[in-house]
Every structure is written in C-alpha cells, then in structure tokens.
Amino acid sequence: MNGLERVMAAVRFQPTDRLPVVPQLFGHAAVLAGIKLVDYLHDGALLARCQLSAEARYGHDAVFAFMDLSVETEAVGSTLLYRDELYPDVAKYALRPGDDPARLRIPEPRQDGRMPELLHAVSLLRQEAGNRLLIAGSVVGPMTLATQLVGIEDALYFAADDPDGFERLLDYATDVIITFGKAQLQAGAHVPVVFDPSASPAVVPAAFFREFLLPRLKKVLSAFRQNGAITTWLNIAGPTAPILPLHAEAGAEIANFDYYVSATEAQRCLPHTCLDGNLKSLDFVEATPEQVFKTAAALRDSFAGRGGFLLSSGCEIPPESKPENIEAMIAACSTVPPWQS
Amino acid sequence: MSEDLAPELKPLMAALLDGDHTSALRETQALLASGLPRERIVTEGLEAAMSRLDEKCTVEGFNLLEIMLVGRAVSAVVNELYPGGEPPTAGKATFIIATLEGDVHDLGKNVTKMVLIGKGYRVVDLGKDCPVQTVVEAAARENARAVLVSGLITSVIREVRKVRPALAARGLEHITIVAGGAALKQATPEALDVDYVAETAFDGARFLDDLVGDAQ
Ligand code: B12
Numbered sequence: 163m164n165g166l167e168r169v170m171a172a173v174r175f176q177p178t179d180r181l182p183v184v185p186q187l188f189g190h191a192a193v194l195a196g197i198k199l200v201d202y203l204h205d206g207a208l209l210a211r212c213q214l215s216a217e218a219r220y221g222h223d224a225v226f227a228f229m230d231l232s233v234e235t236e237a238v239g240s241t242l243l244y245r246d247e248l249y250p251d252v253a254k255y256a257l258r259p260g261d262d263p264a265r266l267r268i269p270e271p272r273q274d275g276r277m278p279e280l281l282h283a284v285s286l287l288r289q290e291a292g293n294r295l296l297i298a299g300s301v302v303g304p305m306t307l308a309t310q311l312v313g314i315e316d317a318l319y320f321a322a323d324d325p326d327g328f329e330r331l332l333d334y335a336t337d338v339i340i341t342f343g344k345a346q347l348q349a350g351a352h353v354p355v356v357f358d359p360s361a362s363p364a365v366v367p368a369a370f371f372r373e374f375l376l377p378r379l380k381k382v383l384s385a386f387r388q389n390g391a392i393t394t395w396l397n398i399a400g401p402t403a404p405i406l407p408l409h410a411e412a413g414a415e416i417a418n419f420d421y422y423v424s425a426t427e428a429q430r431c432l433p434h435t436c437l438d439g440n441l442k443s444l445d446f447v448e449a450t451p452e453q454v455f456k457t458a459a460a461l462r463d464s465f466a467g468r469g470g471f472l473l474s475s476g477c478e479i480p481p482e483s484k485p486e487n488i489e490a491m492i493a494a495c496s497t498v499p500p501w502q503s
Numbered sequence: 504m505s506e507d508l509a510p511e512l513k514p515l516m517a518a519l520l521d522g523d524h525t526s527a528l529r530e531t532q533a534l535l536a537s538g539l540p541r542e543r544i545v546t547e548g549l550e551a552a553m554s555r556l557d558e559k560c561t562v563e564g565f566n567l568l569e570i571m572l573v574g575r576a577v578s579a580v581v582n583e584l585y586p587g588g589e590p591p592t593a594g595k596a597t598f599i600i601a602t603l604e605g606d607v608h609d610l611g612k613n614v615t616k617m618v619l620i621g622k623g624y625r626v627v628d629l630g631k632d633c634p635v636q637t638v639v640e641a642a643a644r645e646n647a648r649a650v651l652v653s654g655l656i657t658s659v660i661r662e663v664r665k666v667r668p669a670l671a672a673r674g675l676e677h678i679t680i681v682a683g684g685a686a687l688k689q690a691t692p693e694a695l696d697v698d699y700v701a702e703t704a705f706d707g708a709r710f711l712d713d714l715v716g717d718a719q
Contacts, residue, residue: 243607249656251607315571318568319575365567365568366568442689444657447657481658
C-alpha cells in the first residue's frame with residue numbers, strides 16, 4: 163500500500179498494511195532543510211521541495227501545502243508582520259468590526275497575495291508524488307477567517323453585539339474559502355484540509371458553533387466534495403469534545419482531535435468517522451523519543467479493533483521539534499497493526 | 504453570595520453577569536450619585552460577580568465569550584470608579600502581566616487581567632511582545648507580588664525560562680511567577696521554571712488568591 167491508499171483505507175475503516183501516519187509537519191519541513199521559515203512561507207516551489215524531503219526522511223503518508231493561517235486574510239487586504247523564524251501575524255486588519263464585508267472582493271487565487279504560491283506548491287506536489295501520497299491543500303475555516311479579518315477580540319465582541327452583522331462577515335469568509343479551496347482542487351490537491359482553530363470551544367461555546375459555524379462548515383465541505391475532493395477533513399484544535407459529534411454533521415470524513423480529548427472520548431463522539439490525532443505539540447520539542455514512542459504506541463493500541471485512525475499530532479508539530487521525536491512517532495506505526503495480527 | 508447582597512447592588516450585579524456593559528455603567532453612576540462608597544461597589548459588586556462567574560466556569564463549563572462580556576462590563580465599571588487608574592482596593596496585591604517577546608497574542612492575557620481586576624487586584628499590563636528586562640524593571644518599580652506571563656506559541660518558552668534568573672539578578676527572587684496560555688499550559692512548572700502553570704484564568708486567580716491570603 164502507498165500513503166494515499168493507506169489513508170483512504172483508514173477513512174473507510176478498511177484494513178491497512180500498517181497504521182497510517184499524517185504528522186502535521188509544516189514549518190518544521192523548512193527547519194529540517196535549513197531554510198528560513200519566512201522564505202518557505204513565500205515560495206511554493208521551496209515549500210513543495212521541503213515537504214517532499216521531509217517525507218523522504220520520515221516516510222509518512224501525507225504532505226501538506228500549508229503556509230499559515232493568514233494566507234486568506236492577506237489576499238483580501240490585511241497586512242502581515244513577517245519575522246524570519248516565526249509564523250506571521252496580522253499587523254493591520256482588512257476590516258473594522260462594523261465594516262460591511264461587501265467592501266472587500268472575493269480574491270482571485272491565481273493573483274492575490276500568497277495564494278498563487280500555495281497553488282504552485284499544490285501542483286508541484288501532485289506532479290512529483292502523483293497518487294503515491296495524500297496531497298493535502300489547506301484553507302482556514304469561516305470563524306478563523308472572520309477573526310483574522312477584524313482581530314479575535316473585536317470579532318468576539320462583534321459577534322455578541324451584532325449577530326446579524328457577524329453572520330454577514332461569516333458568509334463572506336465562507337465564499338472566500340470555497341473559492342480558494344476549489345482552486346487548490348483544480349491544481350491537484352486530493353483534499354483541502356479546513357483548519358478552524360478559532361471555532362474551538364477554547365474560543366466560542368458549542369451552542370455558538372452549532373448555530374453560526376456548523377451551517378457554513380457544511381457548505382464549505384460539500385462544495386469541496388462537489389469539486390472533486392476525494393475526502394473531507396476538518397481540523398479544530400483545543401478542547402473540542404463538545405463539538406466533535408458535530409464534525410460528522412458538518413460532513414467531515416476525517417476529524418482532528420487535540421491532546422485535550424482522550425482517544426476513548428473521541429471514539430465515543432465519532433464512532434463512524436476517521437479520527438486523526440492527538441499527540442501533544444509541545445512533546446515534540448520537550449519530551450524524549452522514548453516518551454513519544456510510548457504515547458504513540460498506546461494511542462495506536464487504543465484504536466485496535468476499531469480502525470478509522472490516522473496517527474498524528476493534535477495540532478501543528480512545532481518547527482523547532484526534535485527530529486528524533488517525529489521518528490519515534492512514526493516508528494510506532496511501522497509494525498503490523500495489532501488488530502490484524 | 505446573592506442572599507447577603509445589598510438590594511441597591513442587585514441591578515448592578517445582574518447587569519454585570521449579563522455582560523451588559525451599558526447598563527452596568529448606568530447602574531454604577533446611579534450608585535455613586537446615591538452616595539455609595541466606591542470600595543463597596545468593588546467588593547460587593549465586582550468581586551461578587553467575579554466569584555459567581557468563577558463558580559460557573561469549571562473546565563467543562565468554560566465559556567470564553569461569557570467571561571469576555573462580563574470582563575468588558577467590569578472594566579467599564581472600574582474605569583468609571585477609578586478614571587486615574589489607581590488601585591481598586593487599597594492593600595490588595597499588585598501583579599505584573601505580559602506576553603513575552605516573540606509572541607503577539609494577547610487575548611488570554613487580556614482575559615486574565617480582566618478577571619484579576621474584577622477580583623480587586625491591581626494589575627500592571629506591559630502588553631505583548633515584551634522583553635523580559637521590562638518585566639523585571641516593572642516588578643521592582645511596582646513592588647509586585649507576582650509576575651504573570653501568558654504565551655500562545657511554544658517558541659516563547661525560551662523567554663519564560665529567563666524570567667526567574669532575571670528577577671534574581673535584581674534581588675527579586677521572592678516574586679512568584681505564574682504562567683498560562685495555550686502553549687505554556689502544555690508544559691510543567693519545572694520545565695518553565697515558574698511556580699505555577701494555570702489551566703484557565705480562574706484557576707490562576709485562585710492560586711493567586713491563596714498566595715496573597717497566605718501572606719496576610
Ligand atoms: C484560536 C487559536 C488560534 C488563533 C489565535 C487568534 C489570536 N489572535 O489570538 C489563530 C488562528 C491566529 C492561531 C494561529 C496559530 N496557531 Co493557534 N490556536 C488557537 C486555539 C484553538 C485557541 C487559542 C485561544 O486563543 N484560546 C482562547 C484564549 C483566551 O485562551 P488562552 O490563551 O489559553 O488563555 C486562557 C488561559 O490559558 C488563561 N491564561 C492565558 N494566559 C494566562 C496567563 C496567566 C498568568 C494566567 C494565570 C492565565 C492565563 O486565561 C485564558 C482564559 O482562561 C489553540 C488551541 C487551544 N488551546 O485551544 C491553538 C494553538 C494556540 N495554536 C497553535 C498553533 C500551532 C498555531 C499556529 C502556529 C499555526 C500555524 N502554523 O500557523 C498559528 C500561530 C500564528 C502565529 N503567528 O504565531 C498551537 C500552539 C502550539 C505551538 N506550536 O506553538 C495551539 C496551542 C494548538 C495546540 N494544541 O498545540 N491559533
């Protein structure tokens with residue numbers, strides 16, 4: 163089995179030759195190649211090259227055309243602050259909370275901001291890896307784009323003070339995301355992963371998620387499906403137990419869970435949905451390879467008998483992570499899965 | 504708490520807990536006009552509202568949006584009572600709070616600050632992307648009981664580890680250090696070289712209540 167086959171078998175709860183592993187390796191690929199993070203985030207060809215050399219080293223099953231969570235907001239007019247070795251932040255937001263989002267246009271992914279570079283990365287990855295690996299594109303979710311358009315604190319007060327205005331902002335965000343995701347699919351992505359950290363219960367309550375975000379996530383995922391995505395993948399970090407059951411309702415076939423949620427709880431929330439997670443991000447920096455291996459093996463075993471699992475981290479594997487720790491995680495899948503032996 | 508709440512403070516309490524900053528401000532102005540001392544508005548209004556919220560905000564029942572709205576109402580009342588920014592309650596401790604250099608996220612810090620102000624503490628906010636040396640100088644100048652650091656990205660851990668040695672170098676080893684925020688709470692106090700790692704703003708506030716209480 164190759165990486166793509168392995169991941170897709172797990173999505174369908176079918177047997178695999180070994181446990182699939184899809185570490186959320188983004189900027190770490192640049193560090194590994196000795197490239198400045200800021201260059202990696204601006205150059206699609208470089209990004210694709212680093213992703214493939216990380217895969218050559220570690221042997222995982224998916225590569226990610228992911229830059230950071232500010233690509234969309236930058237493309238529609240926010241100004242970012244870049245530093246050499248850190249992810250960018252928004253220095254000037256495209257909108258103020260009360261502004262009508264209609265003043266902003268829907269971006270042209272072949273022209274605006276870093277979108278063309280991300281599309282370039284997708285097509286190079288597809289050219290090089292074909293159907294050997296899962297080629298994951300990336301978009302932010304509607305809530306994250308809304309918070310990245312006006313600032314998270316202002317966005318939350320805005321949502322409470324003027325729910326109708328906030329819904330207009332979310333609708334605009336949804337259109338931007340669908341446009342960008344479709345372009346990624348055309349460029350050769352198997353699936354654009356939807357990263358929506360600001361939709362986490364760490365930020366908004368589950369009732370808010372259900373009322374304002376679920377309908378828009380549904381729309382995004384079904385649009386991706388209609389435009390050729392081979393699966394659908396929703397990634398929300400933090401303490402997501404209250405909203406995990408809604409991931410299936412949103413139409414996600416793959417749902418990420420973070421270290422805050424135990425494997426047992428995640429399985430209870432989503433009995434028929436493929437899960438990916440949930441090693442603690444910081445452990446890749448701070449723990450020993452033995453500790454990472456032990457946790458990863460225990461996680462693997464907790465899915466024995468059920469399947470429908472992709473071993474991963476609960477959120478990004480930090481750029482400054484120790485390569486031995488990533489190797490230790492991957493070593494935990496290299497045996498025949500216990501449910502087949 | 505509500506049983507012994509003076510009747511004239513009930514509307515303020517209700518407005519605070521609803522997160523209705525406009526009504527909270529109006530109620531405060533009315534209370535001041537009626538001659539109620541501002542210390543009572545702080546202890547019986549703001550602090551009482553905060554401990555109600557604290558009871559509701561267990562790890563499972565945590566609701567950031569609600570905390571932010573109550574926090575905004577509390578801040579509006581504090582600004583009305585103390586426009587010059589002097590300490591809300593005389594004799595309560597001072598804390599320094601900051602997000603350290605390299606990290607520009609400040610939502611968690613701002614929420615923590617609102618909770619502590621609501622509890623009657625004096626909080627000196629050094630903002631985000633703040634050098635460790637600035638924290639040390641402020642701690643000395645303000646005679647701080649504790650230094651509070653918030654961090655959302657793991658790369659800021661390096662900076663957190665510098666705080667204790669930097670305080671010690673100024674003879675301030677008695678100052679307690681508390682960390683919080685999405686990235687820092689993945690680590691242990693030993694790994695960060697701090698005294699406590701808070702899970703939520705209220706968890707941190709409880710630790711600080713105990714710290715200050717023990718010292719009295
Ligand atoms: C929302 C979110 C975002 C938003 C943040 C919006 C903003 N401007 O703040 C956005 C979309 C921008 C974002 C971006 C990224 N994120 Co993010 N994100 C989250 C998420 C889901 C919630 C964080 C949050 O804002 N919570 C709400 C605030 C209020 O909570 P808080 O900060 O924890 O504060 C609370 C308590 O901790 C406490 N507290 C805070 N400080 C202090 C201090 C003291 C002294 C005390 C007592 C208490 C206290 O008070 C608050 C209320 O209780 C977390 C996962 C999680 N933990 O849930 C990941 C998380 C923070 N993100 C993570 C990552 C990886 C990223 C990115 C690096 C992804 C990327 N590759 O681009 C970027 C970083 C961008 C950058 N430039 O640095 C990782 C960080 C780990 C790491 N590697 O550094 C996290 C922790 C996920 C994880 N499980 O690992 N993210």
